[in-house]
Amino acid sequence: VMVFAGLYTATDQIILLTPQTAQSVLVNSTAATVVEFYASWCGHCIAFSPIYKNLARDIKEWKPAVDLAAIDCSEENNRKVCTNYSIKGYPTIKFFNAYSKPDSKGKPLRGYSRDVRDLRQAIIDQLEKHEEPWPPACPPLEPASEAEIDSFFETNNVQHLALIFEQSKSFIGKEVTLDLLQFENIAVRRVLSTEEALVSKLGVTDFPSCYLYYPGGNFTRLQVKFEARMFYSYALQRLPGVVRSGKPAPNKNILKSNRTDEPWRPFNASRVYMADLESTLHYSLRVEVSAFPVIKGDALKSLKKYISVLAKYFPGRPVVMNLLKSADSWLHNVSRSEVSYDAFRALLDNTEQAPDTALPEGVRWVGCQGSQPHFRGFPCGVWTLFHVLTVQAMNSGASDGLVVLSAMRDYVHVFFGCRPCAEHFESMAQESLTEVSHSSTAVLWLWSRHNRVNNRLAGALSEDPYFPKIQWPSPEMCSVCHTVKVNGDHKWDLDQVLVFLTSYFSNTSILTDYLD
Ligand code: FAD
Structure with missing residues (x-):
């Protein structure tokens, strides 16, 4: 029987901080880091742990820009780390900027909440307030202007530009931008409903809605079942030519030639x-x-x-x-x-x-x-x-x-x-x-x-x-x-x-x- 100390395990996609690793994760890292300081005996922490695990799954694709970590302050060995960050109560959730200095204590994450969506949006708020140097893997989250879109393909060598038209308070554009950050050949920008020239040029009437915009000003609307984050992200990650960074673009011929031992058997993938x-x-x-x-x-x-x-x-x-x-x-x-x-x-x-x-x-x-x-x-x-x-x-x-x-x-x-x-x-x-x-x-x-x-x-x-x-x-x-x-x-x-x-x-x- 396996016994796990603490509320999280290595499979939760949450970095488990120790006195040995805390500095290397939190100081001078290229990604921002959210840390939950908890005590494994604390009832609120136990109740919160499934939410934090869900958050980790929910924003897994954002890792290069912002990662999640946790540390069990009730663990004797970890005490000095928690004291060092001035932790007085549990759970405390803090946001550490990318490239934090050794003396940084992190910033409390807005309104500690029991809801994945609130936490996700609080993280985006912190990212938007992030001072220089900006985490290099994090794409721009501010709304795009017409001028920027017009000249987009002059300075960006991507196949697809996805424009998410939305109200200024909406988080969908920012969330989808982050969901796509590990994918190549696509860029996502949000455009506000007040950007009248673009809105009328594309004939946009629904906010949110997502359009694919191509050089020369061609565009098509992305067809999805719901105008919602997950439906946009899923569809955009699967556009032709869009591949995960560092992965080879699938080439249909490899399927037939690469297996020397046996011929490829065509099949129905569903x-x-x-x-x-x-x-x-x-x-x-x-x-x-x-x-x-x-x-x-x-x-x-x-x-x-x-x-x-x-x-x-x-x-x-x-x-x-x-x-x-x-x-x-x-x-x-x-x-x-x-x-x-x-x-x-x-x-x-x-x-x-x-x-x-x-x-x-x-x-x-x-x-x-x-x-x-x-x-x-x-x-x-x-x-x-x-x-x-x-x-x-x-x-x-x-x-x-x-x-x-x-x-x-x-x-x-x-x-x-x-x-x-x-x-x-x-x-x-x-x-x-x-x-x-x-x-x-x-x-x-x-x-x-x-x-x-x-x-x-x-x-x-x-x-x-x-x-x-x-x-x-x-x-x-x-x-x-x-x-x-x-x-x-x-x-x-x-x-x-x-x-x-x-x-x-x-x-x-x-x-x-x-x-x-
Ligand atoms: P698989 O994930 O093997 O799925 C096979 C097929 O099932 C898919 O092609 C799809 O048709 C269907 N399918 C996909 N998702 C679902 C779903 N949710 N419900 C029903 N059907 C579905 N690999 C690791 O690297 N680390 C691990 O910790 C790990 N744990 C594993 C634990 C178990 C019990 C098993 C059986 C495998 C585990 N693997 C792990 C292997 C990994 O999950 C995949 O099996 C392997 O990478 C091959 O992936 P695949 O693309 O063939 O799809």
């Missing part, structure tokens, strides 16, 4: 393929589990649970189901407290020559193909498999809502070769798996935790540039899944998400192309 699910079974049972020559204790318990869930809910071909069922009853009947992997393997390989019972050999990724051999594949298959299993369990009316997630948790904990992944997943499970009771909540839990992982990994080295990590499903895949709160922030329509997941991962939607 469908589930049985070939991926069977490949995942092969890899997990013949490769991952084989790391345990003798399977006993937790490993045996975990393997039993995994196989039992597969035998019940895997929507497989008859040959595969026969295999899973015989493996399940074999494991169920072993009386010894340990089994050898070889004995288990003999069963998988069907050395007994039982007809119509087989686990196909080898991997054949389809929907989980990567543009390079080291991208996607097995971890993509693991997610897909367990999403499918949670949906099948729900559809079969499983009485134990947690049956699949509990098997997944144990499998990942014991066998999943990516150890940091396993730790992160375990910490999410410890944090909130107890909230899951019904099998439909299990489907949504796995979906939302997968999105947390996607948020954390967006832009990471392990991200395949052809398959960028998004908050899934996209508005194109499921328009009705997305809506907005009264305050304009994005909100998932969970009922619609559940309908979407149920159909997307249902056994009848799984494609069987590329199976032998």
Whole structure:
């Protein structure tokens, strides 16, 4: 069992300050930094921690301009840091300018609030007041004038200029500007509704609204479901030519030429393929589990649970189901407290020559193909498999809502070769798996935790540039899944998400192309 001191962990995208790191993070940094000084015993701090974590996810893309940090002042070792910053009560949230001096105490963040949107806007207020030197990664946030737009392409070498027309009090333009700061070939500027010449030139009548403006004065309106931050940011990040800084521009030919070992298999990116699910079974049972020559204790318990869930809910071909069922009853009947992997393997390989019972050999990724051999594949298959299993369990009316997630948790904990992944997943499970009771909540839990992982990994080295990590499903895949709160922030329509997941991962939607 992992124990975390403090209210945050390394997976929260919050820098955990220590006496050793505080100076290097807060002094002379190129990014501004927001710091929460807290005490882990303080009730308000505990209540606030999920909000601060949500804030970290919400403004993850702003990191090069403004980053989030936290320090537990109740920790003996950290005391001197908190005293040094004159912290008297908890939680205290302070904003440190970029290039702060060693004696800077930071500025309190306006009206400590329990709302992500207020905090986000308070951070923008501080950025706008930022004195020189301005954090270099932070784009201009002030409204653009007509003159500036007219000469924009003379001084800026970008493909797209997005203009967000809005009232002066609106934050959307500034938020979207920051959301795009890690993307190339696009610039975002806000234009106020009072900028009459531009407003009438483009015929703008809605505030906010977003227009793409091109050299020569051509323009088109960005079509979105809601005139809101997340819809603008998502659409702009996906315009042709727009790429994350430092990532190669996807080139369709690489897909065909770069994989020397196997030809590219064309596939529909919004469908589930049985070939991926069977490949995942092969890899997990013949490769991952084989790391345990003798399977006993937790490993045996975990393997039993995994196989039992597969035998019940895997929507497989008859040959595969026969295999899973015989493996399940074999494991169920072993009386010894340990089994050898070889004995288990003999069963998988069907050395007994039982007809119509087989686990196909080898991997054949389809929907989980990567543009390079080291991208996607097995971890993509693991997610897909367990999403499918949670949906099948729900559809079969499983009485134990947690049956699949509990098997997944144990499998990942014991066998999943990516150890940091396993730790992160375990910490999410410890944090909130107890909230899951019904099998439909299990489907949504796995979906939302997968999105947390996607948020954390967006832009990471392990991200395949052809398959960028998004908050899934996209508005194109499921328009009705997305809506907005009264305050304009994005909100998932969970009922619609559940309908979407149920159909997307249902056994009848799984494609069987590329199976032998
Ligand atoms: P994946 O994220 O693997 O998703 C596979 C497919 O599922 C997508 O193509 C999409 O069709 C669908 N999908 C995407 N999002 C959702 C969603 N929210 N709900 C339902 N379906 C969705 N990598 C790390 O670098 N660090 C980690 O800490 C880490 N933790 C992991 C924990 C687990 C349990 C697993 C299984 C994997 C983890 N990985 C981690 C790997 C990482 O999440 C991806 O699997 C990997 O980078 C491959 O990404 P992908 O593009 O194939 O998409």
